[in-house]
Amino acid sequence: xxxxxxxxxxxxxxxxxxxxxxxxxxxxxxxxxxxxxxxxxxxxxxxxxxxxxxxxxxxxxxxxxxxxxxxxxxxxxxxxxxxxxxxxxxxxxxxxxxxxxxxxx
Amino acid sequence: xxxxxxxxxxxxxxxxxxxxxxxxxxxxxxxxxxxxxxxxxxxxxxxxxxxxxxxxxxxxxxxxxxxxxxxxxxxxxxxxxxxxxxxxxxxxxxxxxxxxxxxxxxxxxxxxxxxxxxxxxxxxxxxxxxxxxxxxxxxxxxxxxxxxxxxxxxxxxxxxxxxxxxxxxxxxxxxxxxxxxxxxxxxxxxxxxxxxxxxxxxxxxxxxxxxxxxxxxxxxxxxxxxxxxxxxxxxxxxxxxxxxxxxxxxxxxxxxxxxxxxxxxxxxxxxxxxxxxxxxxxxxxxxxxxxxxxxxxxxxxxxxxxxxxxxxxxxxxxxxxxxxxxxxxxxxxxxxxxxxxxxxxxxxxxxxxxxxxxxxxxxxxxxxxxxxxxxxxxxxxxxxxxxxxxxxxxxxxxxxxxxxxx
Numbered sequence: 001x002x003x004x005x006x007x008x009x010x011x012x013x014x015x016x017x018x019x020x021x022x023x024x025x026x027x028x029x030x031x032x033x034x035x036x037x038x039x040x041x042x043x044x045x046x047x048x049x050x051x052x053x054x055x056x057x058x059x060x061x062x063x064x065x066x067x068x069x070x071x072x073x074x075x076x077x078x079x080x081x082x083x084x085x086x087x088x089x090x091x092x093x094x095x096x097x098x099x100x101x102x103x104x105x
Numbered sequence: 106x107x108x109x110x111x112x113x114x115x116x117x118x119x120x121x122x123x124x125x126x127x128x129x130x131x132x133x134x135x136x137x138x139x140x141x142x143x144x145x146x147x148x149x150x151x152x153x154x155x156x157x158x159x160x161x162x163x164x165x166x167x168x169x170x171x172x173x174x175x176x177x178x179x180x181x182x183x184x185x186x187x188x189x190x191x192x193x194x195x196x197x198x199x200x201x202x203x204x205x206x207x208x209x210x211x212x213x214x215x216x217x218x219x220x221x222x223x224x225x226x227x228x229x230x231x232x233x234x235x236x237x238x239x240x241x242x243x244x245x246x247x248x249x250x251x252x253x254x255x256x257x258x259x260x261x262x263x264x265x266x267x268x269x270x271x272x273x274x275x276x277x278x279x280x281x282x283x284x285x286x287x288x289x290x291x292x293x294x295x296x297x298x299x300x301x302x303x304x305x306x307x308x309x310x311x312x313x314x315x316x317x318x319x320x321x322x323x324x325x326x327x328x329x330x331x332x333x334x335x336x337x338x339x340x341x342x343x344x345x346x347x348x349x350x351x352x353x354x355x356x357x358x359x360x361x362x363x364x365x366x367x368x369x370x371x372x373x374x375x376x377x378x379x380x381x382x383x384x385x386x387x388x389x390x391x392x393x394x395x396x397x398x399x400x401x402x403x404x405x406x407x408x409x410x411x412x413x414x415x416x417x418x419x420x421x422x423x424x425x426x427x428x429x430x431x432x433x434x435x436x437x438x439x440x441x442x443x444x445x446x447x448x449x450x451x452x453x454x455x456x457x458x459x460x461x462x463x464x465x466x467x468x469x470x471x472x473x474x475x476x477x478x479x480x481x482x483x484x485x486x487x488x489x490x491x492x493x494x495x496x497x498x499x500x501x502x503x504x505x506x507x508x509x510x511x
Contacts, residue, residue: 022164030169034128039403041147041165044477045427045436046400066454067434070477074484 002096006033006051009104018091024100025049025087035102042087044068049086050075054099058082061089061098077103107133108205109179110413111196113186113353114212115139117148118382118402120167122210125410127176135178136204138196141236142183144170149399151240152268153429156247162237189357191375208377208413211365212406213350215383215397220256220343224317230325230340231318234265235347246340249273254328254338256315258285260428262344263298267430269342270305277308277336279328284311291447293460294472298430305431310334347397349384362386364395369419370412371405379413381405387420392442400425423487432456436480439470439487448498452476452505459483461498468492478505485509 001017006028008014018027028036028049037048044067053061061084064072068088072079086100110126112119115137123137139145146165154160173180181198188197189209197203217233225231232243247253253269255262258280266276278285286295299309314331318341327337349364360366360374364386371379371387382402386395396405401424408420426437433456441447444462451458452475459479462470468491471483482505486493497503497511 026164029167032168032172032175039399040427041150041399043149043427043429044434046425047481067475067477070481073478074481 002091002093002098004091004095005097005099006031006036007054007099007101008034009102020091020093022091023087024051024089024091024098025085027091028086028102033102035105036086038087044071044085044088047071047075047085050077050103051084051086052080052101052103053082053084053089054101055082057095057098060094064088075103076105108194108207109134109136110208110210111204111206112137112210112212113189113196114210114214114350114382114384115141115145115180115182116212116214116382116402117145117167117399118212118214118406119210120145120406121403122212122381122406122410123176123178124168125407126413127178129410129414131410131414133207135176136181136206137178138181138184138186138198140183140185141238143237144168144173144180144182146237147399148235149427151237152234152264155237156240156244156268157272158244165237186353189353189378191357191359191378194377206377208379210406210409210413211354211373211378211380211384212382212402213353213380213384214402215347215349217261217343218346218348220315220318220345224315225343226318226320228318228320228325229323232340232342234261234342234344243340243342247272247274250275251339252337253277254279254318254325254336254341255344256328256341257344257346258282258287258309258311259289259344259346260286262342263302263430264428265342265344266302266307267305270302270307271431275306277310277338278302279313279315279330279336280309280311281314282311285309289441290472291441291444291460291462293447293449294435294474297458297474298433298435301431301433347383349386349395351384354378354380354384362393366393369421370417371409371420372412379409381409389421394440396422396424396440398424398426423484425484433474434477436473436477437470438473438480438484439468441470441472444469446495448495450479450498450505451501452479461493461495463492463495466492466495476505479508482506482509 473480
């Protein structure tokens, strides 16, 4: 299973193996990653699962879709060029080792 | 050992409350009591991704099973509270056990309103959709060609219709009012969803009063309408609103009026007892208000957590909601209660549109269909307590982004 690492604003990190096909919001909640909330359950309605993809990985995750990009306009933390809603990124073997930075809200 | 905080109700609000208490540093005992036999889970995906088999139940859990032990949260499932004694600060469970609390939260949620027996005839094959058990009962029946009758054209009924139509059922919606979504949205929004459902082959009957469901061997076989029309059906889903679970509070002598009455700090009329979520009625912008939404369940529960630990601010949310039907995502910011007029804006994407609700000159809510940008901008405006001139919204030449500074 691909290993995903979340780096928190205070420098702590949490790593977990995530089943292929699971989205990275639910993986964060399952692993008690603070500040990834996922209020809407991953249906692209709340923008509370905002993460910054590590720039080294952004090419592999790709950018946001249209609706996701619009939702990124209302995140609590500032939007950056590597911003994504983690409910829209699915774990895959290609993303083994992925690093996500969790904004402080 | 200190008496615990007891949370009665293990829905979205109860789960959010327990988590927030721990995040805020509350370290004394914490007990959750829930009637359902399963850990807290998300309800919105039930009728969609869960019913279709795309998501297993484990993936609906709000917290993984190990979280409760880790966080030292005692969870009593399949247990119901028979009575509550605010003087004694105790609750008595159905099994006779008595627990004392330091503080108590009622997050008892709500239940679907049922058809009266004289209309439903107590027939089999008539369902509501709220719990995982409800959906487990319906899911095997959602097979192509079956005829589904949906009683009620609100969001619950429309979502059920969309799921069933997508799976190849023949769906008829019966709505008593003169249009669908009458209680919750403007006619422009209703028009949008009526057209959407009709494109997917759903029959919508408005101003259609149900006389009674008709049965065959104890199973629903159709319906008779008051105007004499008859409909055939293999199953029926009833979505005619919800009822707050406020009976426990009422029996305990708390002030209750279509929901448990709380103040700005979410305190009920009894000492050390709070309430949050669907079951709670709170003062909001000068009006007694009860919200039925995930947003409110979470935000109000988190407010209770803070209030229990001494915070003094009033709960003052910007409500938001969503509904998924077919390929359309409806997002609602604000509450359109008491609107005086509304403006329809057509979005850039095909099928995208937004309805902007005003009370006088004040923007109070927006329904956005496949238009997350309008939703987001409205949410930002409402959170900032701002409005936007109607003329700017009504002008198709105004860029949506520019509405933030219009």
